[in-house]
Amino acid sequence: MTMKKYEMLIGGAPAAPASCEWFESVNPFTAAPWAMVPRGSKADVDRAVAAARSAFYCGSWRSMTASARGALLRRLADLIAADAARLAEIETRDNGKLLAEMRGQLNYIPQWFYYFGGLADKIEGRVIPIDKPGVFNFTREEPLGVIAAITPWNSPLLLAAWKLAPALAAGNTVVWKPSEFSSVSALEFGELFEKAGFPPGVVNIVTGFGNEVGEPLVTHPDVAKIAFTGGDRTGEYVYQQAARGLKHVTLELGGKSANIVFDDADLDAAVNGVISGIFAATGQTCIAGSRALIHRPIHEKFVDRLLALARTARMGNPLELTTQVGPITTRPQYEKVLDYLRIAKEEGAVCQLGGSPATRPECGSGWFIEPTIFTGVRPDMRIANEEVFGPVLSVIPFADEEEAIRIANGTVYGLAAGVWTTSMRRALVMSERLEAGTVWVNTYRAVSYMSPFGGYKRSGIGRESGMDAISEYLQTKSVWIDISGNTPNPFVMR
Ligand code: NDP
16 A cells, blocks of 8 residues: 655645655554654744744735734634544544544634634723823734744644634644654645645645754744643743743643542442543543542452442454554653553552553554553552553542542642532632642533633643633733823823
């Protein structure tokens, strides 16, 4: 079978990489290459940033009314909706996540473009009732310029939409670098911008490796802001590089989220929620509830029920809609998860389920790991503190609310937390005291284009989605106009 050889998107046209090199994108279920992705480099980044800069400063994007910009975003949303099934299948082939999950994401992605398209012409400045007589003072909310959007492999288009929709609504232009492991859907998606009628150079896509494309993009002097989603180590490095150019950043990083179950919870719902928190998407989500904190009076009973439900998980081909747990997306990630299984066992955690590669016939030649549950996990163990990004759950008992909060807040991360209780008081106290950007009570893994999302502590900086997100892509200008007609003393401050 001949593999499709893709081109990048620069200045509104397909672009071959300056290196004249392509690399293979591998299907994680078959472990076989299925597409050829351009190997971008600094030269391509320079071309893409120049195109984005020129689209920002001169041309029809600059002079377009905010309403027309919003209409373009909504037209793009219509095109994504019409193409959702095809794009979802591409994502599944590229990153191995369940087709059922990717269809759900693709059907939902248009909402980010409708929402921020609607917001484009509601970005307003203010008239300040200034304390100085004879002066008219007002503010303007202005775009930042060229935005570098850098995305990971686990939810490629969804996480790009979280950046592109507000960035474009605010009037910026974008250079997007998708993960080297999941670039195909980005390049297919890129074609929709032209169809929607975006002027050339407003959105550019450069594919390739982190050090060869990501780094020159972050350090490029004409990039005003980095909107990054990825691991916290890479995020820290990106932040340092961005700081040298005093650039704006949004960082959406990793997590070690606690799913806390009290003895007064609806246990059917809680078992379901804990399982969905860790085994959905094969645990490869930043919001994975990878620590289950279980109230001691129900610990044993709850673990039995968790094990019973986890044992029913159907593994296999992610393209089949009945599959519940798919492969790990990349070979390095698979090896990292195996490392953590070993570390957990060496630390003395008790492996109650899984704990090894999955060799079931339905797993084909993919990188599968058995859904794994460890009990006897202490909060100080590495398995209780470090992000595994795989189907691995650590169960930790707690005595009371104080201990639950101490354990839940006891990691460097603060992305999300779940609380399972029927007590209103507990729900409110816990949601106040948990150090996390998102707290779910009696639900888990819910996100919306309307609700701000982001991390506390090492889980990130800034917010995506909702009204908060648009201000991440704007800067405020204060305009002073003298209307007094006087000529004041030039040697004192006005
Ligand atoms: P990485 O941090 O490895 O990579 C993220 C992106 O950064 C990729 O496009 C990568 O390119 C790029 N990159 C790598 N090195 C550099 C560099 N020096 N300069 C600029 N860019 C660089 O993350 P993964 O792709 O492995 O994704 C998994 C991580 O993402 C997890 O930690 C997860 O928690 C986090 N995540 C966070 C979310 C959130 O919203 N908080 C949501 C989803 C995931 P390349 O692929 O070529 O290496």
